Amino acid sequence: MKNLFASLLYSDSGSRLNNIALLLLRVAVSTQLIIVHGLKKIGVGVSVAESVPNPLGLPALFNQEFATIANIIMPLFIVFGFCTRLAAVPVLAVTLTGYFIVHADDPLAVKDIPFMYAVSFLYIAMVGAGRYSVDNYLSVKHFTR
Numbered sequence: 001m002k003n004l005f006a007s008l009l010y011s012d013s014g015s016r017l018n019n020i021a022l023l024l025l026r027v028a029v030s031t032q033l034i035i036v037h038g039l040k041k042i043g044v045g046v047s048v049a050e051s052v053p054n055p056l057g058l059p060a061l062f063n064q065e066f067a068t069i070a071n072i073i074m075p076l077f078i079v080f081g082f083c084t085r086l087a088a089v090p091v092l093a094v095t096l097t098g099y100f101i102v103h104a105d106d107p108l109a110v111k112d113i114p115f116m117y118a119v120s121f122l123y124i125a126m127v128g129a130g131r132y133s134v135d136n137y138l139s140v141k142h143f144t145r
Contacts, residue, residue, distance in 0.1 A: 008085055009139035011128025022130035026084070029120045030075035033091070038071035055101040070094040078124060081133020088125035092118060 013019050041064070043049035052067040054060060070090035077087035098114035129135040 006139055008083075009128075009135040011084075011133075011136065012131050013127060016131075019131040022124075022127065023081075023132045025120065026078050026081065026124060026129060026133075029117070029124070030078045033075045033117060034072055038068070038075065041068045041071055053102050055097065066090065067094055078121075078129075081129030081135050084129035084133065084135050085125050088121045091121045092125065095121065 013022050040046050040050040041052065052064050054063045056063075058066075070093065074087040074090050078084050078091070095114045095118040099111055099118055103111045103114060
């Protein structure tokens with residue numbers, strides 16, 4: 001079990017430059033998602049909170065809360081590099097649903113936004129947070145003994 005947590009948390013992209021690039025990617029993409037999509041879901045910057053599409057027919061409250069968490073809380077975790085790989089999963093669920101279901105019949109010019117978010121967060125989920133993260137601090141402190 002200890003090895004599982006260590007492998008989920010630890011990631012070092014090799015050089016200092018690679019780790020800085022990963023930090024910048026995490027912060028930029030997550031902040032953009034929060035500002036552009038997340039805050040609208042709680043009514044910030046708009047007159048009425050955005051209603052989230054429910055193409056999977058989930059219970060309405062669950063669907064709204066899941067999308068809100070995936071667009072605000074999980075990106076915050078990713079910014080700080082806390083449980084990064086796990087935090088990317090709900091974000092991927094929402095962005096891939098947007099790409100493959102909500103925008104399935106839309107032109108590529110409309111589908112490109114959820115696609116770019118999905119690719120970015122898939123990369124983050126695969127490589128982890130990098131050296132400059134809470135994940136790395138926890139893995140070095142607790143799992144390398």
